Amino acid sequence: MTVPDLGSILLASPDPDRLRDWYCRAFGATPTPDGDVRFGGVSLLFDRRDDIAAENPEPGRTILNFHVDDARSVAARLDEMGADWLVRLEERSEGMLFGTLIDPDGNYFQIIELGARYVAARVVTPSTTLNSAPYSGFAVDDIEAATAFYRDVLGLTVTEEYGLLSLHVGGDKTVLVYPKENHTPATYTILNFPVDDIEAAVDTLRERGVTFDRYPGMESDERGIFRGGGPYIAWFTDPAGNILSVLQER
Structure with missing residues (x-):
């Protein structure tokens, strides 16, 4: 259970x-x-x-x-x-x-x-053999804005402890989000969300105020979905400027 x-x-x-x-x-x-x-x-x-x-x-x-x-x-x-x-x-x-x-x-x-x-x-000394399951993390400049976005807009389960956020992204997988005053957004996609119907996902996120980004050399359709090689994909950013995507395998 x-x-x-x-x-x-x-x-x-x-x-x-x-x-x-x-x-x-x-x-x-x-x-x-x-x-x-x-x-x-x-x-x-x-x-x-x-x-x-x-x-x-x-x-x-x-x-x-x-x-x-x-x-x-x-x-x-x-x-x-x-x-x-x-x-x-x-x-x-x-x-x-x-x-x-x-x-x-x-x-x-x-x-x-x-x-x-x-x-x-209360910091636990990590195992020197690296046998435990690793997890990823990224920085934001505003924890409260990140909480509202990932919980209310993206619909993830978000928990907070010690001023850090944990995004529960499926099964027992967790992504750590931490505050950083001089945060600079990454120039690459930090999180990809697989979906079964990318058009429905994009339309839902647009209704929640998400704006989809377009990049030179990556021609997107009217919804902002790139349909070139690889999976169908649409990019957007969180309030801290970190790049995210929804994608659908062909």
């Missing part, structure tokens, strides 16, 4: 709109058209229910953990909002910053920053 992804968490509330707006202000998030708020690969849902108390009577039963890149700046914004702290932000072992707060419905949530020392302490 394949272990399923955790897709969403529901916060029931007598005033879900107020609670959603509060979390959006706290973390600078924007609701989706469906009204949920996405944090990495998990959606936070807000729903009105009549079978709950106005304030959570057991706030320690379920606690939301938000992993952030800069816990001190997030804490400062929460202080400006007048948020209630259960445990003030503090540094714990190996450079981890950790704080617990209370939202307007009385739920506990935590902000956690995993510092460089914490991450370094």
Whole structure:
């Protein structure tokens, strides 16, 4: 049996709109058209229910953990909002910053920053025999933009840990995406997505705002599909300028 992804968490509330707006202000998030708020690969849902108390009577039963890149700046914004702290932000072992707060419905949530020392302490020494399955990776200049593009536009499962993205591209295959301030896009195609119907794939991506690129000497049709030698292929770029393609074997 394949272990399923955790897709969403529901916060029931007598005033879900107020609670959603509060979390959006706290973390600078924007609701989706469906009204949920996405944090990495998990959606936070807000729903009105009549079978709950106005304030959570057991706030320690379920606690939301938000992993952030800069816990001190997030804490400062929460202080400006007048948020209630259960445990003030503090540094714990190996450079981890950790704080617990209370939202307007009385739920506990935590902000956690995993510092460089914490991450370094958990790096596993690689095998010198190179027997493990390798995986590829590439850089982007904006992790949030990359998350939205690969998850919402391309429809991939995207998870985030330690400020890095993992693109789950089929089976147990994973591609690592990492931030790089002085990122320069590669001049070659970094990811190729095989499809059964390239015309349908191109039309779907166009509807989602993707623009297909044309290259000198590679004459493409009206859809942007190159039909010369080899597979049918259409190229496009991610928000960081990395070149991707969809391709169909002849």
